[in-house]
Amino acid sequence: MSDKPRLAIIGTGNMGGAMVGRLRAAGYPVSVWNRTRERAEQVAARTGATVAGTAREAAGTSDVVIVALANDAADLAAHEGRDGIVAGLRLGTPVVDTSTIDPRTTLRLAEMVRGAGGVHVDCPVSGSVSSVEGGTLTALAAGEAVDVDRVRPILESMSGKVFHIGPTGTGATMKVAINTLLLAINQGLSEAYVLAEAAGIDRDTAYDVFLSGATGAPFLKYKRAIFEHPDDNPVAFSLDLVSKDADLVLALAERVGVPVAQAQANKAAVESAIADGYGQQDISTIAKHLRELRSRSSRG
Structure with a gap:
């Protein structure tokens, strides 16, 4: 026993x-x-x-x-x-x-x-x-x-x-602050990754470079597989939950009086992806959504 x-x-x-x-x-x-x-x-x-x-x-x-x-x-x-x-x-x-x-x-x-x-x-x-x-x-x-x-x-x-x-409540508050940064990292990585790809740089090479320098945060390490193969890896953090967490960020910012322009932009990007049917997919699918938006733009 x-x-x-x-x-x-x-x-x-x-x-x-x-x-x-x-x-x-x-x-x-x-x-x-x-x-x-x-x-x-x-x-x-x-x-x-x-x-x-x-x-x-x-x-x-x-x-x-x-x-x-x-x-x-x-x-x-x-x-x-x-x-x-x-x-x-x-x-x-x-x-x-x-x-x-x-x-x-x-x-x-x-x-x-x-x-x-x-x-x-x-x-x-x-x-x-x-x-x-x-x-x-x-x-x-x-x-x-x-x-x-x-x-x-x-x-x-x-x-x-x-x-x-x-004291009680500061753990929850710290998590909201962390997610403010996490969502920013994900959005920045998604944009940089798709930007490099669209400009003709090999995906693997781009990710290697992101990991090797000042941008090589742990998030990049453990999300690499799903960024590179979005359809072949399990969802860890769905965009529906990301949206909920983004709301927590904006609500806390409003209560304490901190302007969070980037958090607002990240929330808008998440909502755009959800509106296009990505709500049950992983946070990394923001990159996939950016590719879709680029494709639409080129067709239009």
């Missing part, structure tokens, strides 16, 4: 499913719940996790709850109600929320968890599915230091770095 704490993972989408696999490989017993049970069952069959009937059941039979959901509405719905996380919490159970959501929602969820006697750690993560699988995520933990330290070994199983950002 494992001496590691029993974990519940709420949400088995791309990131949540990858977390299940990583934590199971590290020897943790894991129970999973997903709104669409079939997806939870697929992850469980692949990893040896067990499937809970409700979020309440998953939380009530676990020592630590990890939440990995797509947006604010899904996160709130998983916490609330007779079958929600909060209803199942035992006294002192940590809830580690890795979802990318509005910092104001994070504060609301933390209040609910603590009101039920649980412990809340606001902990979005920076990285992609491949980062989870390789244990190289960056964890942006926020809350009381003692609570962060309590779950640190679990976070370190998935992460290369665990930062304690500050």
Whole structure:
């Protein structure tokens, strides 16, 4: 029998499913719940996790709850109600929320968890599915230091770095700031890549050059395969979710009074691609969309 704490993972989408696999490989017993049970069952069959009937059941039979959901509405719905996380919490159970959501929602969820006697750690993560699988995520933990330290070994199983950002809400805020930069990198890479290609430079050569100098950010390294072969690699971060995150950036910027012209332009580019049917495709498909726009222009 494992001496590691029993974990519940709420949400088995791309990131949540990858977390299940990583934590199971590290020897943790894991129970999973997903709104669409079939997806939870697929992850469980692949990893040896067990499937809970409700979020309440998953939380009530676990020592630590990890939440990995797509947006604010899904996160709130998983916490609330007779079958929600909060209803199942035992006294002192940590809830580690890795979802990318509005910092104001994070504060609301933390209040609910603590009101039920649980412990809340606001902990979005920076990285992609491949980062989870390789244990190289960056964890942006926020809350009381003692609570962060309590779950640190679990976070370190998935992460290369665990930062304690500050009090509850600062993890979510830091993730919004990171995504401001991430979306800018993706847009800049997409434009530079297609620009070089259209001007007659070999794709592989262009990407080699982007990686070799000051522009060689980790994002470029782990996204290379899908940039070069967009139709042959799984979606890690869909444009629909990118759009949601771009809205979080713009909302935070408005609240704190920071002009973010580039973020607004990036949001517009994402919405243009979604309008052309790319919503379920990866963030890297912005490059593919630029090629389409160029083709249209040349025909018109």
